Amino acid sequence: MRIALDAMGGDHAPGEIVRGAVQGALAHPDVTVILVGKQDAINRLLDEDRRPANVRVVHATEEVAMDESPVDAIRKKKDSSLKRAVDLVKGGEAEAAISAGNTGAMVAASTMILRTQPGIQKAGIAAILPTLNGFGVLLDVGANVNAKSLHLYHYALMGTVYARAMFGGDERVSVGLLSIGEEDAKGNELVKETNAIFTQSPLNFVGNVEGGDIFKGKATVVVCEGFVGNVVLKT
Amino acid sequence: MRIALDAMGGDHAPGEIVRGAVQGALAHPDVTVILVGKQDAINRLLDEDRRPANVRVVHATEEVAMDESPVDAIRKKKDSSLKRAVDLVKGGEAEAAISAGNTGAMVAASTMILRTQPGIQKAGIAAILPTLNGFGVLLDVGANVNAKSLHLYHYALMGTVYARAMFGGDERVSVGLLSIGEEDAKGNELVKETNAIFTQSPLNFVGNVEGGDIFKGKATVVVCEGFVGNVVLKT
Numbered sequence: 001m002r003i004a005l006d007a008m009g010g011d012h013a014p015g016e017i018v019r020g021a022v023q024g025a026l027a028h029p030d031v032t033v034i035l036v037g038k039q040d041a042i043n044r045l046l047d048e049d050r051r052p053a054n055v056r057v058v059h060a061t062e063e064v065a066m067d068e069s070p071v072d073a074i075r076k077k078k079d080s081s082l083k084r085a086v087d088l089v090k091g092g093e094a095e096a097a098i099s100a101g102n103t104g105a106m107v108a109a110s111t112m113i114l115r116t117q118p119g120i121q122k123a124g125i126a127a128i129l130p131t132l133n134g135f136g137v138l139l140d141v142g143a144n145v146n147a148k149s150l151h152l153y154h155y156a157l158m159g160t161v162y163a164r165a166m167f168g169g170d171e172r173v174s175v176g177l178l179s180i181g182e183e184d185a186k187g188n189e190l191v192k193e194t195n196a197i198f199t200q201s202p203l204n205f206v207g208n209v210e211g212g213d214i215f216k217g218k219a220t221v222v223v224c225e226g227f228v229g230n231v232v233l234k235t
Numbered sequence: 236m237r238i239a240l241d242a243m244g245g246d247h248a249p250g251e252i253v254r255g256a257v258q259g260a261l262a263h264p265d266v267t268v269i270l271v272g273k274q275d276a277i278n279r280l281l282d283e284d285r286r287p288a289n290v291r292v293v294h295a296t297e298e299v300a301m302d303e304s305p306v307d308a309i310r311k312k313k314d315s316s317l318k319r320a321v322d323l324v325k326g327g328e329a330e331a332a333i334s335a336g337n338t339g340a341m342v343a344a345s346t347m348i349l350r351t352q353p354g355i356q357k358a359g360i361a362a363i364l365p366t367l368n369g370f371g372v373l374l375d376v377g378a379n380v381n382a383k384s385l386h387l388y389h390y391a392l393m394g395t396v397y398a399r400a401m402f403g404g405d406e407r408v409s410v411g412l413l414s415i416g417e418e419d420a421k422g423n424e425l426v427k428e429t430n431a432i433f434t435q436s437p438l439n440f441v442g443n444v445e446g447g448d449i450f451k452g453k454a455t456v457v458v459c460e461g462f463v464g465n466v467v468l469k470t
Contacts, residue, residue, distance in 0.1 A: 067418070142415055145423040180377055180465040183302070188380040188462050211469030227423050228463055230415040234446030235467050 001030070004085035004094035007037035008063040009101020014038070017100065018045040025052040034094055036060050037081035060084040063101075070104035074112055082106060086113045107143045117158075122147070124155045124226070126162055127233050131217030137163050138214060138222045142230035149194040152177070152223050156203050159221035167220070176209035176219025178228060184208065190225060236265070239320035239329035242272035243298040244336020249273070252335065253280040260287040269329055271295050272316035295319040298336075305339035309347055317341060321348045342378045352393075357382070359390045359461070361397055362468050366452030372398050373449060373457045377465035384429040387412070387458050391438050394456035402455070411444035411454025413463060419443065425460060 005021055007014040014037055021033045032054045035042050039059040046055065060081040064073040074083055082101055086109040088094040099106045103125070111123045124140035137159045144151060160173045177195055179187035184195050187208065198205040206219050211232065214222050224232070240256055242249040249272055256268045267289045270277050274294040281290065295316040299308040309318055317336055321344040323329040334341045338360070346358045359375035372394045379386060395408045412430055414422035419430050422443065433440040441454050446467065449457050459467070 145415070178466060180380070180462055180469075191462075211466040214470060224466075227415055227426075228466055231413060231446040231459075231463055232466060232470050234415075235449060235470050 001096070002032040002034060002088075002094040004034045004036055004058075004088040004097040006082045006085045006097070006099035006101055006106075007035040007042050008060075008081040009099040009106075011100070013101070014041055015045060018042055021055055022046070022050060022052060025055045026050070029054060032056060034058055034085075034088060036085040036088070037063070058084060058088065064105045066102050068102060068105065070102060070108040071112075073102065073105045074108045083109050083113070086110055090114055103142065120154045120158065122151045122154065124151075124158065125229075126159060127229070128166070129214065129233075131215055133217035135167060136214065136217055136220050136222060137166075138224070138229055138232065140224065140226040140229050141233045142226045144226045147190065147225035149190060149197055152190070152194045152225065153197050153201065156198065156201075156205075156221060156223045159223060160203065163220050172204040173221055174206045174219045175203045175221045175223060176206050176213065178211070178214070178222055178224035178232075179208035180210065182208050182210065194223075236331070237267040237269060237323075237329040239269045239271055239293075239323040239332040241317045241320045241332070241334035241336055241341075242270040242277050243295075243316040244334040246335070248335065249276055250280060253277055256290055257281070257285060257287060260289045261285070264289060267291060269293055269320075269323060271320040271323070272298070293319060293323065299340045301337050303337060303340065305337060305343040306347075308337065308340045309343045318344050318348070321345055325349055338377065355389045355393065357386045357389065359386075359393065360464075361394060362464070363401070364449065364468075366450055368452035370402060371449065371452055371455050371457060372401075373459070373464055373467065375459065375461040375464050376468045377461045379461045382425065382460035384425060384432055387425070387429045387460065388432050388436065391433065391436075391440075391456060391458045394458060395438065398455050407439040408456060409441045409454045410438045410456045410458060411441050411448065413446070413449070413457055413459035413467075414443035415445065417443050417445065429458075 007017045025033045034056045036058045042057050062077040062080040064080045064082045082099045085097040089097050090113050122144045125143045126139035127141045139155045139159050156175045163173045179191045209218050242252045260268045269291045271293045277292050297312040297315040299315045299317045317334050320332040324332050325348050357379045360378045361372050361374040362376045374390045391410050398408045414426045444453050
């Protein structure tokens with residue numbers, strides 16, 4: 001697997017990013033890490049460190065700042081390290097792109113360059129969280145703050161596929177809908193509408209779950225709209 | 236101070252409620268605890284325990300179940316222990332009413348019987364949470380899942396008054412608005428609209444705060460809409 005890594009994004013970039021890339025490359029000889037960003041700076045850092053054979057560098061002249069408008073950043077900075085990392089996936093030169101920088105810009109770049117899967121309307125951000133049973137997936141944690149019930153259904157489908165790929169196992173992946181009570185009738189309008197869709201769907205829907213159930217692992221995939229998910233993640 | 240306590244509401248009621256009332260009454264001789272509910276059951280429990288002089292019993296024949304529709308429960312069960320506890324406040328026989336039972340019914344009873352303060356449109360539920368600096372108030376944690384920005388402003392005002400009464404201190408009570416980023420431009424439409432109102436208000440508004448800031452104590456009062464607050468509380 002080849003992973004494109006935005007070397008210029010995140011706190012203490014590019015130093016900590018390059019150090020992490022080297023550690024990762026040494027631990028996983030079968031992965032190629034492609035550091036994307038200002039090549040002089042990256043090469044200088046790689047020379048200080050051990051430069052593993054499975055680390056490559058791709059030059060990009062610009063950087064996306066943390067406070068930049070995501071869509072503007074992708075439209076205007078055609079040669080940003082973040083955008084170039086996603087371009088590598090689009091061009092088939094990498095299987096995944098990672099940035100620790102501007103999250104909104106990463107969502108915008110992924111959506112504009114890679115597009116969503118057929119039938120999926122909105123990108124979501126999934127977080128893997130520890131639970132009493134192992135791990136669970138919470139999504140959306142902030143890509144989409146104006147979610148409709150159909151978006152939440154798409155998140156449930158993507159979360160199910162993602163959990164199966166990440167955690168394996170023979171059992172069907174369980175899905176919960178985050179609400180303020182377990183009863184179907186509790187919650188806001190979005191949750192009530194979504195509960196009805198989930199109930200009639202082929203999802204392995206275990207019903208509404210509450211905040212405390214996320215970490216109890218009552219469902220492997222917990223679905224919520226982006227504002228709530230982001231607050232939960234940061235809480 | 237006289238406190239009316241719904242003896243029939245909550246897990247393991249009335250046993251645990253009566254035991255708690257006795258403990259509280261012994262610890263606070265200046266407080267009168269008025270246990271409201273089925274007097275035979277309550278008296279039997281008080282006889283098993285020490286019956287402090289500052290515990291009284293007021294009879295009520297009915298009980299509100301946990302899964303009952305709040306408004307229906309208050310309208311139809313005129314002699315429920317929960318409603319009678321609130322009636323005591325209305326009649327000037329108690330200064331506060333407490334129930335560990337059906338939260339929605341308690342909000343409905345308080346709103347229908349006591350009414351909100353002049354100018355305040357909706358009741359909220361405030362939770363006191365530990366912070367790195369001491370304690371903070373988070374509201375609304377679930378009374379109102381269709382909040383408008385004006386409701387959030389009212390919660391900020393009530394939270395400020397409540398925090399001053401509870402925690403004292405000379406400093407002005409700080410207020411934060413729960414969002415998904417500190418920048419004014421981040422958040423959903425409700426948060427953006429509310430941020431503009433808070434900014435122009437006489438509140439000591441410190442800006443938007445994130446999930447992690449609640450427990451850091453970045454603001455003494457953190458305001459959010461009921462769905463989000465309930466999920467945070469249970470998380």
